[in-house]
Amino acid sequence: MKLLLDFPTIGEPHYAQGIAASKIIERSKKIYPIEENKHPYAALGEKQAKVVREGNTVHVYMTMIRSHFAPDNIEGIKVGDKVYFHVTNLEQDWDTPHGFSVMGARNAELLIMPGQTETLLWEPDRIGVFPFYCTDFCSALHQEMQGYVRVSPANSNVPLTWKLGDKPPVQ
Numbered sequence: 001m002k003l004l005l006d007f008p009t010i011g012e013p014h015y016a017q018g019i020a021a022s023k024i025i026e027r028s029k030k031i032y033p034i035e036e037n038k039h040p041y042a043a044l045g046e047k048q049a050k051v052v053r054e055g056n057t058v059h060v061y062m063t064m065i066r067s068h069f070a071p072d073n074i075e076g077i078k079v080g081d082k083v084y085f086h087v088t089n090l091e092q093d094w095d096t097p098h099g100f101s102v103m104g105a106r107n108a109e110l111l112i113m114p115g116q117t118e119t120l121l122w123e124p125d126r127i128g129v130f131p132f133y134c135t136d137f138c139s140a141l142h143q144e145m146q147g148y149v150r151v152s153p154a155n156s157n158v159p160l161t162w163k164l165g166d167k168p169p170v171q
């Protein structure tokens with residue numbers, strides 16, 4: 001590759017690389033059309049958001065759009081569960097990726113492009129209330145984009161419920 005430019009970036013702790021925009025623009029994918037999303041755990045609208053328990057495995061069918069998650073409040077997760085967050089970015093504006101992370105997860109956060117669904121596994125190992133949140137700056141309300149999961153003891157019988165905002169919980 002031909003070196004075009006090389007210099008230290010004073011005052012910044014990272015290095016930079018550059019490439020001609022013309023090499024990228026033609027290959028850039030701007031939108032993942034939501035109607036083409038065939039992910040088996042996608043929620044293609046907030047009405048499809050749900051939480052399903054199968055033994056110790058919990059599947060969260062979650063949506064994200066500026067500036068909230070659905071559901072944003074989940075109860076009835078237990079210590080020792082394997083919780084799969086299947087998070088669908090409902091945006092159909094290009095350049096509006098959202099991120100997803102949950103406190104205590106031992107893997108990297110997700111970066112989810114508009115129209116895509118990605119999955120994060122979380123295995124809560126202690127009781128408590130754990131926030132999940134958007135990790136990619138998405139708008140002025142980015143900091144509001146969060147929710148909570150309550151983790152109960154392994155032997156508790158707290159029912160699995162979830163809700164969005166002030167709506168009553170779904171069981």
Ligand SMILES: [Cu+2]
Pocket residue numbers: 097098099134135136137138139142145
């Ligand atoms: Cu976001």
